[in-house]
Amino acid sequence: MPRARVIGVVLLGVVVYAYGSTSEVAWLFLLAYWLWALAIAGGLYAAWNARGLEATAELRPAEALFEGDEADLLVGLRSVRGTRGPARVSGLVAGRSAGAGAGRVPEDGVEELRGLGTLRRGVVRTSGFVQESGDPLGLFASRRALPDRELALVYPRYASLGALRRQREVEAALAAPRAGSGNEIFGVREYQRGDPLRRIHWRTSARRGELVVRE
Known part of the structure; x- marks a missing residue:
């Protein structure tokens, strides 16, 4: 144009x-x-x-991603044959703007790395990417919309059910009442040397005329 x-x-x-x-x-x-x-x-x-440019986008790291993981986005622009330019590609990935461009685009391309932060579960895809190019004097400009592309699938974070069961057992054991603790009385017995004074049941001791402790 x-x-x-x-x-x-x-x-x-x-x-x-x-x-x-x-x-x-x-x-x-x-x-x-x-x-x-x-x-x-x-x-x-x-x-x-305009006809000899290709835009690229990929996530780093490339292995399986889970919810809460951090990833980087690598956006690039390369020439199919020979050195071209000026050109730029830009758009959105996971709701964040990203792009790459240069006045001179060689065959091995130009790339820009950007952090995406923590990822949410679901599909990560490009959205609204546009490739812009022209001539060195700025007399003409070309603008071409690129199709949306899926980059990765972010899986939900999961935990081992066996570990969860052991955790529940520990919580239940800690929550169970123990003899001599709390306000509930399981029984009383005669005071023995070395018993904590806080376990003495004073009402029963006064009634019996001797020290007794809670169990």
């Missing part, structure tokens, strides 16, 4: 050509032809540039 500046280049060529016709200055005709050729070359380069 031509930008406003390419219209200015074409109109400038028309003005120079018209002035050359009235003044009969030969080099003005050459300048006008050069300006028009520049606009045509910019359009051809922009079309060639």
Whole structure:
């Protein structure tokens, strides 16, 4: 798609050509032809540039991901053949903006790494990715929407049921009442040397006339 500046280049060529016709200055005709050729070359380069670019996106690490894991997003742009550019690709992944671009895109490509933070369960996919390119002079611009793509499936975090059962058994054992603790009385017996004073049941001791302790 031509930008406003390419219209200015074409109109400038028309003005120079018209002035050359009235003044009969030969080099003005050459300048006008050069300006028009520049606009045509910019359009051809922009079309060639747009067709030879490929956008990439992948998550790091690449192994299985679970809810709460942290991951990085690697977005890249590479040339199919030869060096191209300028170009840029941008969009959303997991609700976060991401992109990569450069004025010169070699065959091995350019990449940008961005952290996505902790992941939520479900599918992680690209959304609204757009590839933009043009010519070095900025006379033409190309904009192409890329299809959404699934990058990974984040699984829910799980725990071993055996470990959970052992945990429940420990909790039940800790919650069970023990003799001599709390306010409930399981029974009383005669006080023995070494028994804690806090276990003495004073009412029963007063009634019996001897020290007794709770069990």
